[in-house]
Amino acid sequence: MRPDVPAPPAEDPAGRPAVTLRDARLAYGNRVLWDGLDLDIAPGEFLAVLGANGSGKTSFLKVLLGLAPLSAGSLTVDGEPARRGHRGIGYVPQQKHFAPDTPLRARDLVGLGVDGHKWGVRLRGRAYRRRVDELLEQVGATPYARIPVGLLSGGEQQRLRIAQALAPNPRVLLCDEPLLSLDLNHQKAVSALVGHQARANGTAVVFVTHEINPILEHVDRVLYLAGGRFTIGTPGEVMTTEVLSKLYGTHVEVLHSNGRIVVVGMPEAVMDGHPEVLPAGEAA
């Protein structure tokens, strides 16, 4: 189906994990973000990385991207040690608007994922165009393929970034708060797109977010980081009053209402980014 990508090597039915962390530790000076982290992320698994600002969520991604080294332990991505520019990794960052006069159309932005890393200029474009069309189709962006990226909405731009990240058929899709500053409909659409990619194409997804609700129905497991500690488990296991209270070292209340999870009473320093969990009266 995709002639430009070699077929995956034969492997046992269980499949090689897309990401493997062993006794991993990340610390800056005396400050330990996490320690003793053992984690296998299977192909097709959707892992949500939750935690307050400063809990090490973004650093977790940086380590996977090979942009920051582990302080101790080991990390392999698709069976190889993590390194910068690993072809097995696709990266979708936070939504950031393009200037209206950016000289790229939607399809050109996606195209950067196909051959933007190669030197020189593109000489023969047929395979390139076919792959871009395929990717646009995959994320449902075909109707606006020729529109300048600067004129598109935030949600449309995020779809294009996902298509761009999927271009090299990555084993792992890393998403860093991709829903931030999107409206509710776009949040749902973008989460569904990522969830579908995991389920249908077997891409492992690592989804860093401060808000689990928009992605709740897609999440297989949660890695919850807080104050140098962490917990791993299914959303049902992790998002409970007992587990999070133990993690935060203080009593927090996890409420379930209408299929949404609301965490109330987290320590002051980690309140940022959780305006929706505070009843109006407590905002002070």
Place this chain on the structure above:
Amino acid sequence: MSWTDFTGAVFNFTDYAELLPLFRDSLLAGAILGLVGGLIGTFVMMRDLAFAVHGIAELSFAGAAFALLVGADLILGSLVGSVLAALLLGAMGVRAREKNSVIGVIMPFGLGLGILFLSLYQGRAANKFGLLTGQIVSVDSTQLSALAVTALVVIAGLVLIWRPLTFASADPDIAAARGIPVRTLSMAFMFLLGISVALSIQVVGALLVLALLITPAAAALQVTAAPRMVVLLSVAFAILSTVGGIMLALGGRIPISPYVTTLSFAIYLVCRVAGSWRRRRGWSARAASLRAHA
């Protein structure tokens, strides 16, 4: 000055057929510079470096003025000045705000240095003025071949880093995650930009470099976002401005730069109007809805 005097000074096409061949080298030089300016301008716009170009030009001017003072080669002087300035800016400014304040500090200093060197210089006044306002009419064949070789280096360099530079300019974070050496590319680009600025100063002078390096690309961006089209139009506009400007300037008595800047400004205006018309007529309309209306 009467109107006839004015037009006589600005447009004078008597003996034009005899004049034109004499300025063949100048026209060629103009075309080469247009090509370089149009190419590099698209990246200048993408990387939001318009102000940096202006800053580099002032330091290039200082370098050229110093060369003039000590009797060294003018072009070499302006090359050294602008490449140093470009690399300095590339190394210092990471965030746009920071970069702008650094440029704002460096620019008047460069201009002041240049004025100092010029006022110490005892030679012909025309040389002094030419640095600020352009002097291409005086280009000879050795200068032309030097210019062509330098331009070739810039173009070859740009072509080599074209795709990763586009990626790094559009989205540096993702590009870095994909393993593209964003910082090295940025320095390489600043180096090429420094050379281009020094070359452009030979035509339009330090004060008006933006007319060659910014205006054509900015005009192209008004009417299209297709990358190939942007490059094509930007180069076409730049060459039209330089070559057209030189051809208009041949008969008159005034320097070349007003012609070049006026032409490129006129092109920009036309593109701006065309672009706003295009946006109003639904540039961002979806293919599906376009079909529905058809």
